[in-house]
Amino acid sequence: MKMIEAQGKTIDDAINNALQELQVGREQVAIQILDEGSRGLLGFGARPAKIRASVKEETTYSALKEELQKEEPVNASLKNERKPEEKKRPRRQQQEETELKKEYDPAEVQKIIAASKLALSEILKHLEIEYTVDANLQDDQIHLNIHCENENFLIGKHGTTLDAVQYLVNRIANKDAKDKIQVVLDTSDYRENRNQRLEKIAQRLSKRVKMTGKSASTPPMNPHDRRVIHLALQDDPAITTLSRGTGFMRKIVVTTKRNSNRSRKSAS
Numbered sequence: 653m654k655m656i657e658a659q660g661k662t663i664d665d666a667i668n669n670a671l672q673e674l675q676v677g678r679e680q681v682a683i684q685i686l687d688e689g690s691r692g693l694l695g696f697g698a699r700p701a702k703i704r705a706s707v708k709e710e711t712t713y714s715a716l717k718e719e720l721q722k723e724e725p726v727n728a729s730l731k732n733e734r735k736p737e738e739k740k741r742p743r744r745q746q747q748e749e750t751e752l753k754k755e756y757d758p759a760e761v762q763k764i765i766a767a768s769k770l771a772l773s774e775i776l777k778h779l780e781i782e783y784t785v786d787a788n789l790q791d792d793q794i795h796l797n798i799h800c801e802n803e804n805f806l807i808g809k810h811g812t813t814l815d816a817v818q819y820l821v822n823r824i825a826n827k828d829a830k831d832k833i834q835v836v837l838d839t840s841d842y843r844e845n846r847n848q849r850l851e852k853i854a855q856r857l858s859k860r861v862k863m864t865g866k867s868a869s870t871p872p873m874n875p876h877d878r879r880v881i882h883l884a885l886q887d888d889p890a891i892t893t894l895s896r897g898t899g900f901m902r903k904i905v906v907t908t909k910r911n912s913n914r915s916r917k918s919a920s
Contacts, residue, residue, distance in 0.1 A: 655704060655705065655706040655707070656670055656673060656674065656704070656705055657670075657686065657702060657703070657704050657705075658670035658673065658702070658703055658705060659700040659701065659702050659703075660689075660700060660701055661689070661700060661701065662689065662701055663685060663688060663689070663701045663703065665701065666700070666701045666702060666703045667683055667703060667705070670683075670703060670705035671705070674705060674707060674899065680707060681705045681706060681707055682705070682706045683703055683704070683705055684703060684704040684705075684706070685701075685702075685703050686702040686703055686704055687699065687700075687701060687702040688701055689701030689702065707899070756789070756831055756833065757830075757831070760829065760830060760831060760833075761789055761794070761833065763829070764794060764825050764826065764829055764833050764835070765787045765789075765794055767824065767825040767826075767827075768787070768794060768796060768821050768824075768825040768835045769785060769787065769796070771820065771821045771824040771825055772785065772796060772798075772817070772821050772837070775817055775820060775821070776806075776817075779806075781800055781802075781805065781806060782800060782801070783798050783799060783800040783806075784798075784799045784800075785797065785798050785799070786799075789833075792833070792834070793833065793834045793835070793836050793876075794833050794834070794835045794836065795836050795838065796821075796835060796836070796837050796838070797838050797839070798837060798838065798839040799839070800839065803839045803840035803842070806839055807839065807840075807842050811842065811846060814837055814838075814839065814842065815874055817837060818835065818836065818837040818874075818876075819874070819900065821835050821837065822834065822835050834875055834876065836876050843876070846877075847880050850877055850880040850881060850884070851880065851884040853870070853881070854880075854881045854884035854885050854906070855884065855885075857870070857906040858885055858888055858891050858906060861891060861906050861907060861908060862890060862891070862908070865908065865911075867905055867906065867907035867908075867911060868905075868906050868907075869896070869903045869904065869905045869906070870903055870904045870906075871903065872897065872901035872902060872903055873901065873902065873903070873904060874900060874901060875900070878895060878902060878904055881893060881904045881906075882904070885906065889909075890908055890909060891906060891907070891908060891909065892906075892907060892908070892909045893905065893906055893907075894907065
């Protein structure tokens, strides 16, 4: 369990400082107040508020259920819509994506897939979701495509529930793995649609950086979303992307290659 101590003028300020450093949401941490602080008298004897923040290792089933029930059912007519034809990617991007692929032991892959399915089964059983699942290895990731009656019930608000279930499955499935492989959960093409939105965000950030010459960053993202941003901009000759932060949720910094080179020189 990751734990830090933080200070601020008030308890709220200290909590916000801790959340910023941990790069997590308020609901993902447990807070212990160490010192409520004091304003002092006429500036004398003042001391900051101090708290201890601990990142929760697990998401409770009851919390997941509550989040699931906030969503409206998916429009069933959208399931039968024909997908637009995928555009052919530039050869350079295809080559670079191929270079990202690793050689995994087939037995190890099957072991992680089996562990992923078992973990998913236990979680969705508690959430009372009936489903079937397809599994395959694609682009260095294990993709589990879930088929169920109410996809939005699983996706949750802004995909938070699907991300939470995915996080738990990854922790369990890769616990004893020699070569860890990221497990990506999807249902009703949610990830594909989200990927398209992320690619648009990446292009907007790239345009802003080129216009202003200043770096821009995303909110904290999970590994899958960060990968989409990196791949979306990897062919831009003027732009580079960097991950910033530690832990599961990290930011992506979009900057010019000129600025990136300057930073490296100054660091050396």
